[in-house]
Amino acid sequence: MKTVTFRIWRGETDGGKLVDYTTEISDGMVVLDVVHKIQATQANDLACRWNCKAGKCGSCSAEINGVPKLMCMTRLDQIPIEQPVTITPMKAFPIVRDLVTDVSWNFRVKKQIKPFKPCAPQGEDGAWRMMQEDVERVQEFRKCIECFLCQDVCHVLRDHNKHEEFIGPRFLVYTAALEMHPLDTEDRLPELKQAHGIGYCNITKCCTKVCPEHITITDNAIIPLKERVVDEFYDPLGWLWKLLRKKD
Amino acid sequence: MSNYETIEYDVLVIGAGGAGLRAAIEASAAGVKVGLVCKSLLGKAHTVMAEGGMAAAMGNVDDRDNWRVHFADTMRGGQYVNNWRMAELHAKEAPARVHDLEAWGAVFDRTKDGKILQRNFGGHRYPRLAHVGDRTGLELIRTLQDRGVHQGIGVHMEQTIVTLLKDGDRVSGALAYDRERGRFRIFKSKAVVVATGGLGRAYKITSNSWEGTGDGVSLAYHAGAELLDMEFIQFHPTGMVWPPSVMGLLVTEAVRGEGGVLRNKEGKRFMFDDIPDNYKSQTSTDPEEGWRYTQGDKSARRPPELLTRDHVARCIMREVKAGRGSPHGGVFLDIAWIKEKIANAPEHIKKKLPSMYHQFMQLANLDITKEPMEIGPTTHYAMGGIRVNGDSQMSNVPGLFAAGECAAGLNGANRLGGNSLSDLLVFGKRAGEYAAKYAKENPAVEISSDEVEAASREALAPFDRGAERGGSAEGPYQVQYELQDMMQALVGIVRREDEMTAALEGIGKLSKRAAEVAVYGHREYNPGWHTAIDLKHLLTVSEAITRSALERKESRGGHFREDYEAKDPAFGAVNMVVWKGPDGAMQLRREAIPEMPEELKQIIEEMK
Numbered sequence: 103m104k105t106v107t108f109r110i111w112r113g114e115t116d117g118g119k120l121v122d123y124t125t126e127i128s129d130g131m132v133v134l135d136v137v138h139k140i141q142a143t144q145a146n147d148l149a150c151r152w153n154c155k156a157g158k159c160g161s162c163s164a165e166i167n168g169v170p171k172l173m174c175m176t177r178l179d180q181i182p183i184e185q186p187v188t189i190t191p192m193k194a195f196p197i198v199r200d201l202v203t204d205v206s207w208n209f210r211v212k213k214q215i216k217p218f219k220p221c222a223p224q225g226e227d228g229a230w231r232m233m234q235e236d237v238e239r240v241q242e243f244r245k246c247i248e249c250f251l252c253q254d255v256c257h258v259l260r261d262h263n264k265h266e267e268f269i270g271p272r273f274l275v276y277t278a279a280l281e282m283h284p285l286d287t288e289d290r291l292p293e294l295k296q297a298h299g300i301g302y303c304n305i306t307k308c309c310t311k312v313c314p315e316h317i318t319i320t321d322n323a324i325i326p327l328k329e330r331v332v333d334e335f336y337d338p339l340g341w342l343w344k345l346l347r348k349k350d
Numbered sequence: 351m352s353n354y355e356t357i358e359y360d361v362l363v364i365g366a367g368g369a370g371l372r373a374a375i376e377a378s379a380a381g382v383k384v385g386l387v388c389k390s391l392l393g394k395a396h397t398v399m400a401e402g403g404m405a406a407a408m409g410n411v412d413d414r415d416n417w418r419v420h421f422a423d424t425m426r427g428g429q430y431v432n433n434w435r436m437a438e439l440h441a442k443e444a445p446a447r448v449h450d451l452e453a454w455g456a457v458f459d460r461t462k463d464g465k466i467l468q469r470n471f472g473g474h475r476y477p478r479l480a481h482v483g484d485r486t487g488l489e490l491i492r493t494l495q496d497r498g499v500h501q502g503i504g505v506h507m508e509q510t511i512v513t514l515l516k517d518g519d520r521v522s523g524a525l526a527y528d529r530e531r532g533r534f535r536i537f538k539s540k541a542v543v544v545a546t547g548g549l550g551r552a553y554k555i556t557s558n559s560w561e562g563t564g565d566g567v568s569l570a571y572h573a574g575a576e577l578l579d580m581e582f583i584q585f586h587p588t589g590m591v592w593p594p595s596v597m598g599l600l601v602t603e604a605v606r607g608e609g610g611v612l613r614n615k616e617g618k619r620f621m622f623d624d625i626p627d628n629y630k631s632q633t634s635t636d637p638e639e640g641w642r643y644t645q646g647d648k649s650a651r652r653p654p655e656l657l658t659r660d661h662v663a664r665c666i667m668r669e670v671k672a673g674r675g676s677p678h679g680g681v682f683l684d685i686a687w688i689k690e691k692i693a694n695a696p697e698h699i700k701k702k703l704p705s706m707y708h709q710f711m712q713l714a715n716l717d718i719t720k721e722p723m724e725i726g727p728t729t730h731y732a733m734g735g736i737r738v739n740g741d742s743q744m745s746n747v748p749g750l751f752a753a754g755e756c757a758a759g760l761n762g763a764n765r766l767g768g769n770s771l772s773d774l775l776v777f778g779k780r781a782g783e784y785a786a787k788y789a790k791e792n793p794a795v796e797i798s799s800d801e802v803e804a805a806s807r808e809a810l811a812p813f814d815r816g817a818e819r820g821g822s823a824e825g826p827y828q829v830q831y832e833l834q835d836m837m838q839a840l841v842g843i844v845r846r847e848d849e850m851t852a853a854l855e856g857i858g859k860l861s862k863r864a865a866e867v868a869v870y871g872h873r874e875y876n877p878g879w880h881t882a883i884d885l886k887h888l889l890t891v892s893e894a895i896t897r898s899a900l901e902r903k904e905s906r907g908g909h910f911r912e913d914y915e916a917k918d919p920a921f922g923a924v925n926m927v928v929w930k931g932p933d934g935a936m937q938l939r940r941e942a943i944p945e946m947p948e949e950l951k952q953i954i955e956e957m958k
Binding site for chain 2 (some may be wrong): 197198213
C-alpha cells in the first residue's frame with residue numbers, strides 16, 4: 103500500500119491552518135474516501151459535507167490543489183500524489199469550519215428569481231405538450247446539481263466579492279432554464295440586466311471548465327441571455343419600434 | 351430550557367427529500383405555518399439518487415395502462431401483504447402528482463407527440479415510468495425545492511432531530527441541534543410529518559448515503575408509534591462492487607430497461623434459468639423477444655432481467671455462490687452488447703443513461719458503451735417503517751404523520767422500481783394535507799421542559815464521557831462498523847433462525863457499548879458526535895428488522911429464509927407490528943391484514 107500526505111485546511115471563522123495527515127491509500131480511492139478515513143482514524147472532528155458519494159448531490163465541493171472539484175469524483179490516480187495533496191474549502195464563501203463553508207447566499211439568491219409561470223395546457227386532456235427537441239436545451243441546464251463550484255471559481259465572486267450585485271453562473275444557468283422553458287411566460291430580463299448583474303460576466307468560461315455535470319454554462323446559458331438582454335435594452339431599432347408602438 | 355430557542359409551527363416536516371418537500375408544499379398551501387427541517391442542505395437528500403423514474407399509469411406510451419393495472423402490479427410485486435388502500439390510492443393519484451410537477455416546471459423526456467415519455471421497469475406490465483434520462487430524482491427534488499422556497503415555508507437546514515416531544519398522547523414538536531454550531535433548538539408544533547427516508551446504513555453494503563440511518567422510524571418508535579413489516583428490506587440487484595470505496599452505489603434498473611443483460615463469468619444469461627411461476631405468463635423465454643420488449647414492442651413479453659428486484663438479487667447471489675461470479679464478487683451487467691442491434695449504440699447509451707456512463711467512467715475508469723459492468727446486490731430500500739393510516743398517513747400517535755420510505759404499507763414485501771418516487775408525491779401530499787387539517791382542528795400544545803432537559807442531557811453524554819475518560823473510552827465508529835458488518839452477515843439477503851438469534855444477541859451487546867461511547871472536540875460540525883447520536887437509531891431499526899424477520903417463518907419478497915424457503919399462506923395473511931413496551935423493551939405481534947374490498951379483489955383476479 104502507498105502512503106500519501108494530505109494537507110487539509112483546519113480552522114474556523116477566525117482563521118486556521120493547513121494540517122498534514124499521512125495515510126495509506128488503496129486502489130480506486132477518491133479524495134472523499136481519504137477525508138473519511140482521516141476523520142475516522144485521526145481527526146474525528148474534521149468537518150466536511152458529503153452525501154451521495156456519486157457526484158449527484160453536489161455536497162462535497164472543495165478545492166483540491168487549488169482547483170474547485172467534487173471530492174467524491176476525484177480519483178487519486180487522477181492527481182499527483184507524490185507531493186502532499188492540498189484540500190481547502192471553497193474560497194468564494196465564508197468559512198464555517200474546516201472544509202465546510204456557508205453557502206446560504208446561494209439559497210437567498212435563488213429566492214429572488216421569479217418562479218416558473220406556465221401557459222395553459224395545450225392538450226385537450228389537460229396536459230401540456232412539448233417536443234423533445236425543444237426541451238433538450240433546458241434539460242442540459244437542469245442537470246445542475248448545485249455544487250456551487252462555478253460560483254466558487256467565478257472571479258467576480260471569488261476575487262471581487264460582488265455577491266450583492268451579481269448572481270453568478272449557477273443562477274444565470276437557473277434563469278436560462280426558466281427563460282428557455284417552452285411553457286414559461288414570465289419575463290426576467292429587466293432583473294438580469296440590473297439586480298442580477300449579467301453584465302459582470304466577461305465570458306472567461308472558468309465556470310464551464312469546472313462544472314462536474316459538463317453543462318456548457320457560458321456558451322449555452324450566459325451568452326444567449328446576454329444576447330436577449332442586448333436585444334431588449336440596447337438594440338436601437340428595437341428601441342425605436344417599441345417607442346413608436348407605445349405612442350400608438 | 352430558557353437557553354434554547356423555540357420556533358413555533360402548525361406543521362413541522364422532518365426531512366427534505368421528495369416526501370418531506372411535497373408534504374411541506376401541501377401543508378403550506380392549506381394556509382398553515384410550516385417548518386421544514388433537514389440534516390443536509392436543501393436539495394441534497396437521497397431522492398437525488400433516484401434514477402429510473404416515477405411510476406404513474408398515464409398510458410402515454412401504451413394506452414392499455416390504467417390505475418387498475420398499476421394497482422395489480424404493485425400488489426403482485428408486494429406479494430399481497432401491502433396495505434391495499436395505499437396501493438389503490440397510489441395507483442389512482444400518481445398521474446395527477448406527475449402533472450403537478452410539470453406545472454411547477456419539471457421537464458420530463460417526451461414522446462413523439464409531445465407527451466411525457468414513459469419507460470419500462472421491473473414488475474410493471476406497461477411502460478409506466480415518467481423520467482428524465484437517468485436523473486429523475488434530481489428533477490423531482492429540484493422542482494419541489496424551487497416550488498417550496500416561494501411558498502413561505504420556514505426551512506432549517508443541517509439540523510438533526512434528537513427526539514420527538516409529546517404533550518400527553520399527542521406529539522408536540524421536536525428537539526433539534528444544528529450541525530453547524532451544535533446548539534439545541536425546540537420546534538413546537540401541533541403536527542409533525544416524519545419524512546426521513548431510509549435505513550440502509552444499518553448494513554455494510556448499501557446504496558444509501560450517510561443520512562439513511564433510520565432516524566424517523568426510530569424517533570417515531572420511541573415516541574410510541576407502531577412499526578410495520580420491518581423484516582422487508584429490498585436488496586437492489588445491481589450495485590457497484592468495485593472499486594471498494596463505491597461498493598453498494600446504485601446502478602439503475604434502467605440499464606436493464608434499455609436492454610442491458612445479466613451474465614455470469616461463463617457469458618451465460620442466467621436469469622432464464624429461474625422464472626417464478628407467478629411471472630411465467632408475462633416473461634419471455636427467448637432473448638430476441640426480450641430485446642424487442644425493451645425497444646417498445648407491445649406484443650413482446652419482458653426479459654427475465656426485469657423480474658422483481660428480490661428475485662434478481664437472489665439469482666445473482668446464486669451465481670456468485672456457485673463460483674460463476676465476476677472477479678470482484680458480482681456478476682456482469684452488459685449494455686455494450688446492444689451495438690449488435692443498433693447502429694449508434696455508444697451515443698444511444700450515453701443519451702439514455704448519461705449519469706451511469708459518467709459514474710462508471712469517473713469512479714471505475716470503465717466505459718459502459720464498450721465493456722460490461724460488474725455489479726452485485728446492495729441494501730437499497732426499507733419496505734417496512736412507521737405504520738400509518740392509508741388515507742391520512744397519521745400514525746397511532748395523534749398528530750404524528752409519516753410519508754415516503756420511512757412509512758410502511760404501500761410496498762408490502764417488495765417494492766417495484768419507480769413506485770418510490772410516486773409514493774413520495776402521492777403520500778407526501780396526503781401527509782401534508784392531513785397534517786394541516788389536524789393542526790387546524792386541534793388546540794395548541796405545550797412543551798415539557800423535563801422532556802427537553804432529559805433529551806439534551808442524553809445527547810451530550812458522549813462529550814461528558816470523553817471529558818471524564820480521556821482517550822481510553824471507545825469512539826462511535828467502531829460500534830457502527832461492527833453493527834453494519836453483523837447486519838450484513840446475519841440479517842441480509844438470505845436469513846436463518848440461528849444467525850438472526852445471534853444477531854439479536856449482538857445488537858444487545860452493541861447497544862450497551864453504544865451507551866458508553868465517547869466523543870471529543872467541539873459541538874460544531876462534529877461527525878463523531880453525530881455518529882454517536884445516530885447509533886441509537888441504527889440499533890433500534892436493526893433490532894426491529896431482526897425481531898420481525900425471526901417471527902416471519904416463511905420467504906416472501908425481500909425477506910428470504912433459508913430455513914423456510916416457501917411462501918406460507920398463513921403468513922401471507924398477517925403483518926408484523928413492533929412497538930415499544932411500557933418497560934422500554936421492544937414488543938412484537940402478528941396482526942391480520944384487513945379484508946380487501948370485493949372490487950379490488952376482482953382487479954387482482956382479472957390481472958393474474
